[in-house]
Amino acid sequence: MTTSLDATHDPTLRSWVDSANAENTDFPVQNLPFGRFTAPSVAAHDTAGTPRMGIAIGDQVLDLQMVQHALLTNGSPAWALTPDTARPDTLPDWLAPLADGDLNAFMRLGAAVRRGLRAWLSAALAEGSPLQAVLQPCLRAQADCTMQLPCQIGDYTDFYTGIHHATSVGKLFRPDNPLLPNYKWVPIGYHGRASSLVVSGTPVRRPLGQLKAPTAETPTLGPCQRLDYELELGALIGTGNALGTRVPLAQAEDHLFGLVLLNDWSARDVQAWEYQPLGPFLAKNFASTVSPWVVTMEALAPFRTAFNRPAIEGGDAGTLPYLDGDDNRLSGAFDLTLEVELQTAAMRAAGLPPQRLSRGRWTEAAWWTLAQLVTHHTVGGCNLQPGDLLGTGTLSGPGPDQAGSLLELSGGGKSPLTLPGGETRTFLQDGDTLTLRAWGEKPGARRIGLGTCSGTVQPAA
Numbered sequence: 001m002t003t004s005l006d007a008t009h010d011p012t013l014r015s016w017v018d019s020a021n022a023e024n025t026d027f028p029v030q031n032l033p034f035g036r037f038t039a040p041s042v043a044a045h046d047t048a049g050t051p052r053m054g055i056a057i058g059d060q061v062l063d064l065q066m067v068q069h070a071l072l073t074n075g076s077p078a079w080a081l082t083p084d085t086a087r088p089d090t091l092p093d094w095l096a097p098l099a100d101g102d103l104n105a106f107m108r109l110g111a112a113v114r115r116g117l118r119a120w121l122s123a124a125l126a127e128g129s130p131l132q133a134v135l136q137p138c139l140r141a142q143a144d145c146t147m148q149l150p151c152q153i154g155d156y157t158d159f160y161t162g163i164h165h166a167t168s169v170g171k172l173f174r175p176d177n178p179l180l181p182n183y184k185w186v187p188i189g190y191h192g193r194a195s196s197l198v199v200s201g202t203p204v205r206r207p208l209g210q211l212k213a214p215t216a217e218t219p220t221l222g223p224c225q226r227l228d229y230e231l232e233l234g235a236l237i238g239t240g241n242a243l244g245t246r247v248p249l250a251q252a253e254d255h256l257f258g259l260v261l262l263n264d265w266s267a268r269d270v271q272a273w274e275y276q277p278l279g280p281f282l283a284k285n286f287a288s289t290v291s292p293w294v295v296t297m298e299a300l301a302p303f304r305t306a307f308n309r310p311a312i313e314g315g316d317a318g319t320l321p322y323l324d325g326d327d328n329r330l331s332g333a334f335d336l337t338l339e340v341e342l343q344t345a346a347m348r349a350a351g352l353p354p355q356r357l358s359r360g361r362w363t364e365a366a367w368w369t370l371a372q373l374v375t376h377h378t379v380g381g382c383n384l385q386p387g388d389l390l391g392t393g394t395l396s397g398p399g400p401d402q403a404g405s406l407l408e409l410s411g412g413g414k415s416p417l418t419l420p421g422g423e424t425r426t427f428l429q430d431g432d433t434l435t436l437r438a439w440g441e442k443p444g445a446r447r448i449g450l451g452t453c454s455g456t457v458q459p460a461a
Contacts, residue, residue, distance in 0.1 A: 008122040019058025026449025027056040033293040037145040051101035065099040066138040081123040103151035107386035147292035158391035159189040163367040165396040184317040193285035206460040207286035209270030223460035224267035230394040231404030234262035243383040252371035261291035261453035291453035303440035307333040332369035345431030360397030
């Protein structure tokens with residue numbers, strides 16, 4: 001399960017791409033996340049508007065379609081760097097699906113190929129690399145790229161790993177029985193709607209749905225009045241498993257490719273009326289926003305830490321053997337900081353910056369690890385496939401300023417938040433822009449981030 005640290009994680013490593021050396025960048029040479037994009041044509045062999053994969057490096061994107069062309073033009077021997085990186089004759093095969101914009105096909109090649117390409121990219125982009133002159137023309141400014149969803153997401157499962165969120169929401173919906181007894185034993189989840197996953201920056205239309213006031217005899221159809229966000233992380237499956245087989249915990253992380261940020265927008269008033277007995281439906285299926293850059297499991301290795309469940313009332317009930325293991329306990333968690341910002345239309349007009357709503361840590365929120373989610377998802381024989389997305393559920397910390405949703409921050413709408421300029425919010429209004437961030441930072445490691453996951457609320461149709 002544990003990904004070993006190697007030369008690609010060296011905190012002193014610098015890149016010949018100057019912006020990658022900035023202290024506050026999410027994308028130093030130690031990160032190297034994958035993203036799918038389109039951009040204007042800059043060369044005769046470059047087809048404008050064709051999606052292809054790139055690597056974020058500072059404020060630039062290394063265009064892997066252009067890299068493949070440069071490889072073929074310059075000849076394989078020119079691409080040999082060190083004995084630890086990919087053999088020159090393997091690089092064309094590895095780059096081919098990425099040049100075609102098909103991250104799913106690259107995912108199928110497995111973790112060993114991913115690590116090999118990471119090692120080669122790290123050496124190629126490092127300060128003093130003999131390939132600088134060849135790769136420099138393959139860079140594009142991120143500002144000139146239109147980002148897409150990073151891969152084809154065929155299935156989306158949203159879990160409920162945030163114990164503090166589950167308890168807080170349970171108190172609002174079920175005051176007498178906030179945390180159901182199965183929660184401590186089962187990684188609770190539901191199958192979401194993959195077709196309404198959108199990339200960061202896509203406007204989010206306020207949904208319509210059935211609403212029923214507590215005092216009303218019948219429901220009505222109307223625009224959601226209690227629109228909310230949910231601060232989540234999403235794990236993308238790399239290699240899948242066959243139908244009818246299960247993935248043991250010790251092998252679970254071998255099936256993970258990397259992480260994205262995920263905002264599972266939620267219509268709380270629709271949810272309150274429809275969720276019993278089968279759970280979320282229209283309250284969740286209108287949009288879920290995904291950040292464009294996939295940070296690989298290898299890049300996250302410096303931020304591994306022991307998995308200790310958050311302390312809660314009633315304590316830990318235990319874990320069934322199939323969801324327990326030494327490696328999972330010793331290093332199954334990742335110490336990432338999570339943050340939410342809100343900027344209203346009035347704040348933008350007045351030139352006011354976004355207001356931070358919350359900041360917390362993944363390790364203080366999650367009752368289950370990513371490996372446990374994979375193992376439980378497959379224990380009944382479900383076949384996961386490359387590009388499947390597993391959401392963590394809302395990651396709220398124990399403190400009032402660590403909540404991952406407005407439902408919690410406003411106490412179910414009873415305690416409005418005051419924003420700069422005097423505005424207040426209990427739930428999101430039209431024109432509000434909500435942005436999620438996450439990063440890893442600790443002594444002895446280079447800070448890396450997941451970029452941003454952002455969406456602006458549009459009026460109901």
